[in-house]
Amino acid sequence: MSTEMKTLCPSANHKEVDAVLFAVVGGTPERPDVAYLDQTQPITDEILQLAGEVDPTEVFRFAAPCATTGCQHFNGEQSSCQLAAKVVTLVPMAVAKLAPCAIRSTCRWWQQEGVAGCQRCPQVVTLNYAPSEAMRTAATEHLSP
Numbered sequence: 588m589s590t591e592m593k594t595l596c597p598s599a600n601h602k603e604v605d606a607v608l609f610a611v612v613g614g615t616p617e618r619p620d621v622a623y624l625d626q627t628q629p630i631t632d633e634i635l636q637l638a639g640e641v642d643p644t645e646v647f648r649f650a651a652p653c654a655t656t657g658c659q660h661f662n663g664e665q666s667s668c669q670l671a672a673k674v675v676t677l678v679p680m681a682v683a684k685l686a687p688c689a690i691r692s693t694c695r696w697w698q699q700e701g702v703a704g705c706q707r708c709p710q711v712v713t714l715n716y717a718p719s720e721a722m723r724t725a726a727t728e729h730l731s732p
Contacts, residue, residue, distance in 0.1 A: 593652040593653070593693060594653045594693055594694075594695050594698060595650040595651065595653060595690050595693045595694055595695060596650060596653045596654065596658070596668070597609070597648065597650050597690060597694050597695070597696055597711070598648070598670065598711060598713045599649045599650055599713070600644055600649060600651070600713065601630050601635065601644065601647070601649045603649070603651035603652075603654075604651065604652070605651055605652055606630050606649045606650065606651040607628060607630065607649065607651070607690075608624065608627060608629075608630060608634055608647055608648070608649055609623065609624055609627045609648055609649070609688070609689050609690050610622060610623045610624060610647070610648035610688075611624070611646065611647060611648070612645065612646050612647065612648065612712050616716065616717040617717055617719075618710070619711075619712045620681075620709055620710070621648055621708065621709040621711065623686050623687060623688045623689065624689055625687070625689065626689050627650065627689045627690060634647070642714050644712075644714040645714045645715070645716075648712075648713065649713070650690045650694070653695045668695050668696065668699055670726065671695060671699050671700050671704050672699070672700065673725035673726075674696075674700075674704070674707050674711065674722070674725045675700045675703045675707060676725075677721045677722075677725045678707050678710070678719070678721045678722055678725055679707075679721070680703075680706040680707060681707055681708070681709040681710040682706055682709055683706065685705045685706070688705065688708075691705065696708065710722070
């Protein structure tokens with residue numbers, strides 16, 4: 588990634604341009620728990636192979652420059668990520684105390700939602716086949732204006 592500070596999406600796909608690895612998903616499918624890396628890592632074939640036979644976005648969290656209007660979750664009129672807003676509105680806190688995070692200073696969710704976004708982040712899995720009802724609603728339904 589260039590030295591220019593870009594706002595990062597914390598729920599990106601590893602195939603995005605300038606994507607980096609920033610966390611590993613643990614826990615269970617019903618209760619995921621993200622562990623954050625001390626530093627972001629470039630995406631390599633070796634890292635992707637660690638996912639085994641599952642999609643890397645099931646077991647890793649990747650960040651990439653926010654696509655803004657190129658993303659289904661971005662509201663151009665409000666210049667905001669609706670996924671972050673819905674997660675904060677609909678999903679209960681996962682933690683009260685924030686863990687150190689290598690992307691926090693450039694994270695769209697942090698910039699937009701502050702502590703509330705980070706308190707829910709440890710339970711976010713980009714590709715989740717068993718999301719909670721709240722997480723499913725946050726990912727698929729639009730907020731009322």
